[in-house]
Amino acid sequence: MSFENIGILNYGAGNFGSVKRAVEALGCKPLEVCTAKDVQRVSRLIFPGVGSAKQAMMKLDELDLTSPLKDFALSGRPLLGICVGMQILGEWSEEGDVACLGLLPFRVTRFRCREPIPHMGWNAVDWNQSHPLFASASRGIGPDANFYFVHSYAAFSQAFEQSSFLLGTTSYGGDRFAGFVADKNIWGAQCHIEKSGKTGLQFLRNFLGGEEG
Amino acid sequence: MLKKRIIPCLDIRNGRVTKGVSFLNNIDVGDPVALAQAYSQRGADEIVIYDIDASAESRPPDFSTIERIAAQSFVPICIGGGIAGFSDAARCIASGAEKVSLNSIAPKKPELISEISSHFGVQAVVLSLDVRRDASCPSGYRLFVRGGRTSTDWDMMQWLDFAVPRGVGEVCVNSIDEDGMKNGYDLDLLRILKSAIHVPLIVSGGAGHVSHVIEAFDKGADAALVASIVHSGETTVENLKKACLAAGLPMRMDW
Numbered sequence: 001m002s003f004e005n006i007g008i009l010n011y012g013a014g015n016f017g018s019v020k021r022a023v024e025a026l027g028c029k030p031l032e033v034c035t036a037k038d039v040q041r042v043s044r045l046i047f048p049g050v051g052s053a054k055q056a057m058m059k060l061d062e063l064d065l066t067s068p069l070k071d072f073a074l075s076g077r078p079l080l081g082i083c084v085g086m087q088i089l090g091e092w093s094e095e096g097d098v099a100c101l102g103l104l105p106f107r108v109t110r111f112r113c114r115e116p117i118p119h120m121g122w123n124a125v126d127w128n129q130s131h132p133l134f135a136s137a138s139r140g141i142g143p144d145a146n147f148y149f150v151h152s153y154a155a156f157s158q159a160f161e162q163s164s165f166l167l168g169t170t171s172y173g174g175d176r177f178a179g180f181v182a183d184k185n186i187w188g189a190q191c192h193i194e195k196s197g198k199t200g201l202q203f204l205r206n207f208l209g210g211e212e213g
Numbered sequence: 214m215l216k217k218r219i220i221p222c223l224d225i226r227n228g229r230v231t232k233g234v235s236f237l238n239n240i241d242v243g244d245p246v247a248l249a250q251a252y253s254q255r256g257a258d259e260i261v262i263y264d265i266d267a268s269a270e271s272r273p274p275d276f277s278t279i280e281r282i283a284a285q286s287f288v289p290i291c292i293g294g295g296i297a298g299f300s301d302a303a304r305c306i307a308s309g310a311e312k313v314s315l316n317s318i319a320p321k322k323p324e325l326i327s328e329i330s331s332h333f334g335v336q337a338v339v340l341s342l343d344v345r346r347d348a349s350c351p352s353g354y355r356l357f358v359r360g361g362r363t364s365t366d367w368d369m370m371q372w373l374d375f376a377v378p379r380g381v382g383e384v385c386v387n388s389i390d391e392d393g394m395k396n397g398y399d400l401d402l403l404r405i406l407k408s409a410i411h412v413p414l415i416v417s418g419g420a421g422h423v424s425h426v427i428e429a430f431d432k433g434a435d436a437a438l439v440a441s442i443v444h445s446g447e448t449t450v451e452n453l454k455k456a457c458l459a460a461g462l463p464m465r466m467d468w
Contacts, residue, residue: 014306014333021284021309051334115215116413116435118336118382122216122258122465146216146465148289150311150336150382172215195289195311197253197468 006208007033007042009069009085011059014050015194019082022194026205036068043077044208045069048194049084053108053153054096056084066101073103078185080207083151086181086188095153103186104165106155106178113173119154122146123191125168125179133182137167139206145199147179147191154178154190216465217457218258218436219426219450220291220415221443223248224265228278231265246281253286256450256468260290261314261438267295268317268359274301276308283309291339299328306333314339314385317358319376320365330380339415340381344369344402345389352405361389373410385415385438395421398429407433423448423456430462 006023008030010016016032023030023046030046033039047069049056060066073079081089088100093108100108111117124146127138149170154177157169170179170190181188187207193200224231229243249260262282264274274295283290292305293314302313302325318325319340330338345364347355352370357363365372373384386406388399398419406414416429417438426437443450454464 014337015311017307017309018283018311022287025284025287050337051332116411118412119215120336120383120413121218121435123214142467145467149215150289152335192289192311195287197287199467201287 004028005031005041005043006046007031007038007044008046008048009033009039009065011056011063011065013048013056013085015048015082015192018192019046019048019194022201022204023208025201026208028208034063036064039065039068039072045072045077045079046207047079047081047085049082049086049088051084052095053084053088053093053100054098056088057096057098057100070101070103073101073186076185078207078209079187081188082194083190083192086178086190087153087155089181089186089188090155093153104181104183104188106165106181108153108155110153111172111175113175115173118150118152119172120150121148122196123149123170123172123179125170127168128163128166131164131167131182133167133187137180137182137187137203137206140202141199141206147189147193147196147200147203149179149191151190155181214463216258216463217430217434218415219256219453219457219464220259220261220436220438221252221257221450222261222263222417222438222440224263224440225275225278226265228275245278246285249282249290250285252450253288254468256454256465257288258436258465259288260286262290262292262310263314264292264294271297273297274305276304279305279308279310293339293341298322299325299332302329302337303332306337312337312339312382314341316341316343317360320356320358320367320372323376323379326376326379326381330382335380335382335412338381339383339385340373340376341385341387341417342369342372343387343389354402354405357389361387361392370405370409373406377410377412381412383413383415383436384410385417387418389418391419394419397421397425398434400428400432403429403432403434423453426453427457427460427462430457431460
């Protein structure tokens with residue numbers, strides 16, 4: 001179990017502290033990752049995000065972290081993007097009309113439904129049981145379990161060139177979007193798993209490769 | 214399906230929870246850290262921490278308490294009271310809160326809304342308002358500040374039209390007329406707000422019975438702030454949610 005050498009990217013995203021506390025609650029001592037050198041040092045990386053996709057991309061560029069992040073993902077080491085951190089794993093976001101990391105083939109657009117925006121609160125995930133990572137990612141998590149979401153933009157199901165990247169989908173006001181994505185070592189959670197109670201901590205534990213708590 | 218949220222509100226004074234919280238065995242009910250943890254483990258969908266003296270004493274909220282709560286409670290946390298500027302909000306968020314609630318400060322310093330939301334996102338800003346029925350206002354309600362003690366020149370809807378586009382992620386409304394009356398939420402107020410605003414709506418003040426919460430959710434409230442109804446032991450968050458579920462409302466029952 002690789003509970004060691006876990007990094008959390010700190011590029012000024014508001015939820016860095018919350019993600020750190022959640023990882024610590026699982027008994028890990030995560031490393032704060034701020035530079036390209038730090039990225040190379042860690043064996044697993046969590047990539048938090050709050051705010052807009054454009055701000056996040058600008059910040060990564062400013063800190064010279066864009067290429068190191070891509071290299072990290074391409075090296076096969078496990079990467080988990082959370083919220084905006086997940087959204088910018090894709091190709092493009094409507095939020096600021098910005099090109100993203102392009103690690104997964106999806107595009108992020110604004111909710112079109114007539115419900116209140118942001119989509120804020122606890123919502124369930126329909127897991128894609130044929131996904132190769134379904135069993136390991138959802139271990140210890142019941143089919144009706146809820147996660148905490150807060151966002152105005154999402155990767156909607158129809159925007160996926162290959163639905164095989166969809167690990168779980170969530171619906172809001174008739175819009176269905178990616179709740180979780182995964183392709184081998186690259187994982188993403190649209191919800192704030194660090195604030196989703198014990199269910200969120202279990203997902204985090206599954207990403208880190210630990211046993212069920 | 215998105216669930217309706219039940220949000221216990223803890224009032225803090227000198228690092229202790231003030232209102233008579235009496236329901237939890239074996240827990241120091243005055244300790245906000247233990248209490249927040251207990252609520253988060255017993256079904257609370259979020260927790261609001263309100264530092265009741267901070268504004269009056271012109272000091273920021275108690276960051277060390279926020280930090281200790283956030284280390285134990287893995288549900289969203291919102292801080293109210295004492296946020297006078299951007300740096301206070303930033304410290305709340307760095308200490309582990311997701312959101313700050315702006316009340317009296319917002320009409321005085323509306324630019325604070327956009328300062329916080331442009332940096333942390335709109336979801337970090339809850340606009341909290343105390344309103345009272347007033348026939349001389351176009352919407353029928355007037356905005357009050359300072360815990361509902363001081364009236365303003367703002368009509369409620371004109372205030373919301375002005376403030377929400379600056380970057381508000383949620384609106385929390387408290388009816389001064391109904392607060393503490395235990396007669397239920399002001400449903401006219403809820404109807405007016407639901408048709409006019411397009412961000413999630415939290416209702417506060419007036420719940421004396423489970424049926425009042427169900428009624429508010431039925432009329433479109435996205436979340437309900439609860440205090441004495443759960444603190445007093447009259448009911449629990451779990452029982453409140455079970456009753457809402459039985460009434461056909463979508464509730465989170467896994468925790």
